[in-house]
Amino acid sequence: MSVLTVGIDVGGTNIRAGVVDVEGQVIDTVEAPTPSSPRALEDGLHRAVAELSLRHPVAAVGLAVAGFVTPDRAGVRFAPHLPWRDAPVAARMHQRLGLPVVLEHDANAAAWAEHRFGAARGGHVVVMVAIGTGIGAALLVDGRLYRGAHGVAPELGHLRMVPDGRSCPCGKRGCFERYCSGTALVATALELLAADPSRSTLLAKEHAAEPGSLTGRRVVGAARDGDPVAQAAVADLALWLGRGLALVSDVYDPDLVVVGGGVGGSAPLFLDEAREHYVRRLTGAGHRPPARIRTAQLGAAAGLVGAADLARAELARG
Numbered sequence: 092m093s094v095l096t097v098g099i100d101v102g103g104t105n106i107r108a109g110v111v112d113v114e115g116q117v118i119d120t121v122e123a124p125t126p127s128s129p130r131a132l133e134d135g136l137h138r139a140v141a142e143l144s145l146r147h148p149v150a151a152v153g154l155a156v157a158g159f160v161t162p163d164r165a166g167v168r169f170a171p172h173l174p175w176r177d178a179p180v181a182a183r184m185h186q187r188l189g190l191p192v193v194l195e196h197d198a199n200a201a202a203w204a205e206h207r208f209g210a211a212r213g214g215h216v217v218v219m220v221a222i223g224t225g226i227g228a229a230l231l232v233d234g235r236l237y238r239g240a241h242g243v244a245p246e247l248g249h250l251r252m253v254p255d256g257r258s259c260p261c262g263k264r265g266c267f268e269r270y271c272s273g274t275a276l277v278a279t280a281l282e283l284l285a286a287d288p289s290r291s292t293l294l295a296k297e298h299a300a301e302p303g304s305l306t307g308r309r310v311v312g313a314a315r316d317g318d319p320v321a322q323a324a325v326a327d328l329a330l331w332l333g334r335g336l337a338l339v340s341d342v343y344d345p346d347l348v349v350v351g352g353g354v355g356g357s358a359p360l361f362l363d364e365a366r367e368h369y370v371r372r373l374t375g376a377g378h379r380p381p382a383r384i385r386t387a388q389l390g391a392a393a394g395l396v397g398a399a400d401l402a403r404a405e406l407a408r409g
């Protein structure tokens with residue numbers, strides 16, 4: 092179908108909406124801060140679609156949501172950084188917009204975009220791991236998204252990697268994303284600095300001058316600049332990424348893994364090392380082909396592109 096659709100990445104900080112064509116190209120965007128109440132959030136979504144509809148003939152809307160989406164992709168059960176709780180979002184937005192509206196988990200939407208237009212094309216069993224503040228994940232089998240019985244699979248970021256390890260906001264300890272994420276980079280860097288307070292690296296000086304100021308982005312930047320503490324933190328992330336992907340491969344046996352997300356955008360710093368750890372940890376290594384591991388191609392636009400394309404597919408099904 093050659094119709095235009097709108098995809099909206101509904102994030103905890105910003106709403107980013109875009110008009111997407113059949114080739115996955117984003118031809119127009121609007122962005123606004125994310126409101127903090129359900130009604131205000133839906134008002135903001137309405138304004139974004141209305142603005143884009145003034146400039147383009149759009150036929151459907153897809154929402155990429157960082158939260159638990161119902162299996163029918165019509166409602167949001169829970170989203171930690173959004174105000175919706177057991178909310179029939181699709182029906183409410185359809186009533187306001189007069190357009191078909193579908194929802195999708197943001198990692199699923201990004202994986203779908205990579206499947207249709209990016210790094211996941213041609214994969215048979217594809218796992219996407221989006222490394223950002225935490226870990227988002229998606230699974231595609233023969234071009235179909237696997238959502239699980241209740242619409243929340245696969246929650247790979249909360250696989251327990253370290254018994255009694257670092258505490259996680261989910262309530263468990265030792266989760267994968269506590270060791271492989273932007274948050275994990277900061278935690279590891281701080282542990283390294285605490286273990287050797289005499290270190291005089293740039294990262295150590297910055298932390299001493301302004302405790303609490305370190306971010307994953309800063310650790311990555313310092314690693315690029317040769318800071319040994321930052322490089323050690325990135326090497327630790329590579330170790331845990333390799334271990335995590337080996338565990339995931341033992342469960343799903345993918346032929347392709349796509350690594351994306353904000354930290355994933357710095358993959359040249361750690362992906363080769365992670366591949367080595369992955370191959371060493373893979374059960375039956377040497378007697379089975381390892382998965383190909385690629386970096387995502389669509390960047391920050393993947394969620395809205397995927398949501399828009401899924402909306403187009405739903406429209407085609409009638």
